[in-house]
Amino acid sequence: ASAVGVIPPLLVQRIFDDALFPIDGTPPDLRLLTVLVSVMIALFLLSAGLNVAQTWFTATVGNRVTGDLRTRLFDHLQAMELGFFTRTKTGVIQSRLQNDVGGVSGVLTNTVTSILGNAVTVIASLVAMILIDWRLTLIAVALMPFLIFVQRRVGQVRARIAGETQESLSELSAITQETLSVSGILLSKSFNRQRTESARFDAENDNQVHLQVRRAMSGQGFFAVVQVIMSSVPAVIYLVAGFLIAGGTGAITAGTIVAFTTVQARLLMPLMGLMRVALDVQTSSALFARIFEYLDLRPAIVDAPDALPVSAAPGPLGRIEFRDVEFRYPDAPAHARPTLDGVSFSVEPGQHVAFVGPSGAGKTTILYLTPRMYEASAG
Known part of the structure; x- marks a missing residue:
């Protein structure tokens, strides 16, 4: 689907230079124009169909992986010894099982296809840009190394904030479970601690709101800069093309400029998508670390090496x-x-x-x- 999406800009060049405004000055070639436009529409339909199929496939696989991870974590926790549950708050366990696994769901669902699709689009766009005009391509990608370096630094900050956010969610779940259970309510009312518990929840809730805002805003300045730079490239291309045409250093037609800026415009979204995926992967690493911290736990009480399996027959067995x-x-x-x-x-x-x-x-x-x-x- 990503590769198909890069072909229409190349057809645009043919439409301008061969069908609408032939270089030899002849009238527009309506037959060629009809064929090229028909091919473009067919490509748009094919791309839309592939995107629908991709959404179904990734949603199915990603959610099944997430569900499997949630089930494995639940089964593993059931095997832990009683001492683990006396040392760990129930709300913290529930947060690992629900919030952390849910937090990585989007990454498991979209990461592979997003990386593959956006990478194909970026590579195909760069190849198309080089084929159209390699000089303009050098100008369009001049700032890429700098943007990649900044993106890595932003990802490290977001990963740290994500870890703090999940810890805060765990604490909120623990406070809710402790305070709003039957035993918690009885204790709170018996010792008149309603205001104290409300203040404790309010303080942690404020911390959660602050962390969520920080997480949402981290990287927004970076992506704003990326968008400004990539959106300004066509204007710079027009300027450079003007100098090249005026200096007579190379033949640049109107079709070349339109086709190049069209391909370059398609480069913006997948490039930002790749950067966002990279940030999401770095952010989700904190969530995966919390999940596998529990999956890596080893029960203190395990069967002896010579233990015999208990029969599945109903009724009490053994002495x-x-x-x-x-x-x-x-x-x-x-x-x-x-x-x-x-x-x-x-x-x-x-x-x-x-x-x-x-x-x-x-x-x-x-x-x-x-x-x-x-x-x-x-x-």
């Missing part, structure tokens, strides 16, 4: 036995007694067992340490 089990939570004081000390019991398949004791005796801890031999929905 559970504790033999002189001792357990201490990682954050417990070193001088404190273990939560479980010398606990021994056995439970036969199908047997119901009740644990009785005062608060803090370790009843819940025993349940945490007891493996589930069947899914609740199976029987």
Whole structure:
């Protein structure tokens, strides 16, 4: 689709120089003009159809990749030990699963096609410009190295702001989950902390607004400069072409000037698109780092190398036995007694067992340490 879009400007040169205003001074060639215009319209239709197909394909693949990433992260977090969830706020986990994965969705959906399509357009446009007039091409691309250098610096700033923005979103999610849950509301009302919690949320919300504005504005000055430079190139081309024609240094026809400026105008959007994609990739690197920080976590409790798989048959299976089990939570004081000390019991398949004791005796801890031999929905 990108390659097809570069062909019409070349046809424009043929329309001007061969069909409308033949160099030999003959009347316009209406037959050739009809053929060239028909070809241009056909190319426009083909390009539009390809763009529709591309949108469907990229949306399907990109969103499936995003959905797969979200599912893998959810499954991985379910395998983490209980201590991870006692150390990590629920809102922070939810933010990683929703905000961070959602933040990279656009990059996964559009990056590949945007890079490929815009790169083809830029390369094809540059080739077409060289074929039309290499001298004008040198003038049009003179500032490209400087723009690329500035773009990299802007991308580094945006990546840092993106990381801070996601951290703030995590904190907002954590405050919301803690304060607006049933237990949070009861605690807030019992100790009359509504204003305090509102002030804490308002402060973080203001920080989020500030970061979002910074993120939106970062790079806007750079793209404004790029747009001004690229939009001014046709005017400079007209000036240079005038000097070349006046100096007699080369034959530049009206068709050459129109075709060149048409191709150069097509170079603006894909070039800015490539720069925006580069910035988006640099920005999303902060989000990917947060996602893979969780995917790279290794559960503290894993199956033994010789562990046997539990049968998928419904109903309780196997015999559970504790033999002189001792357990201490990682954050417990070193001088404190273990939560479980010398606990021994056995439970036969199908047997119901009740644990009785005062608060803090370790009843819940025993349940945490007891493996589930069947899914609740199976029987």
